[in-house]
Amino acid sequence: MLVEDDQEVGRLIAMTLKANQYQFEWAKTGQEALDNQQLFQPAVILLDLGLPDFDGVEVIEKIRQEQLTPIIVISARSDETDKITALDKGADDYLIKPFSINEMLARVRVALRRKAYLENTHDEQRVYRNGSLKIDFFSRTAYLAKRQLNLTETTYNLLCLFADNTAKVLTHGFLMRTLWPDKPLNDTTSLRVAIAALRKELEPEQQSPKFIKTHIGVGYSFIQN
Structure with a gap:
C-alpha cells in the first residue's frame, strides 16, 4: 500500500510499482490508510509522514497495535529525531525524499523477503x-x-x-x-x-x-x- 498525499510524488511511485508488477492501493490520508490496512491486508506499506488529517507516526502506532506489516517511511523529514521517532514507533525502514526509485524498490524487496521469512518459521x-x-x-x-x-x-x-x-x-x-x-x-x-x-x-x-x-x-x- 502507498500512503502519499502529494499527487506528483504519488504518481511517480505508483508508475514505478506498476512497471514492476506490484499490485497496490493508494491512500491519500491517514484514515484511508488505516481503512485500507483492514480491508486489503497489504504485504508492505510505503508511508509518508506529512498527511493532511493526522501525522504518519500516528498511523504507524495504530497499525502496530494490530499488525506487523512492514512499514517503509518515505518522508522529506531529514531530522535525526524524526527518523528515530518513526523507527521507535514501529517503522521498519526510513527513506528521505528525494530518494532513488531503485533504492525504494530494493527496500521493498528486502521487506518482502523478511516478511516471507517470518511467516515460514516455526x-x-x-x-x-x-x-x-x-x-x-x-x-x-x-x-x-x-x-x-x-x-x-x-x-x-x-x-x-x-x-x-x-x-x-x-x-x-x-x-x-x-x-x-x-x-x-x-x-x-x-x-x-x-x-x-x-x-x-x-x-x-x-x-x-x-x-x-x-x-x-x-x-x-x-x-x-
Whole structure:
C-alpha cells in the first residue's frame, strides 16, 4: 500500500510499482490508510509522514497495535529525531525524499523477503540462514561457515534480535529497552560493548562489515546477504 498525499510524488511511485508488477492501493490520508490496512491486508506499506488529517507516526502506532506489516517511511523529514521517532514507533525502514526509485524498490524487496521469512518459521524448530551465518534456535548455537561462534548470553540474544529483524534499523532505544530494560536508555555502554563483541565474532574484516551496519546517531541494522 502507498500512503502519499502529494499527487506528483504519488504518481511517480505508483508508475514505478506498476512497471514492476506490484499490485497496490493508494491512500491519500491517514484514515484511508488505516481503512485500507483492514480491508486489503497489504504485504508492505510505503508511508509518508506529512498527511493532511493526522501525522504518519500516528498511523504507524495504530497499525502496530494490530499488525506487523512492514512499514517503509518515505518522508522529506531529514531530522535525526524524526527518523528515530518513526523507527521507535514501529517503522521498519526510513527513506528521505528525494530518494532513488531503485533504492525504494530494493527496500521493498528486502521487506518482502523478511516478511516471507517470518511467516515460514516455526518457533524453536527454525534455523536462520544469512549468507555463511547459521543460527540454530533450538540448540542456541550459531555458526559462521563451519566455525561455531563463541557467544555469551548477551551477544547471543543480540544476534537473535538482529536475525529476527534482518534489514530493519533498530534504534539504540529499542535495543536498550529489549536487552537491558533496567538501565537508562542513554546509558549505551553495555550496548556498545555487546556490539563490539558480536562484531569480533562475525566480522573477520571489520573495515568491510558484512553483517552489522551502523546508522550513526540512530542505531544498527543487520545486513541481508
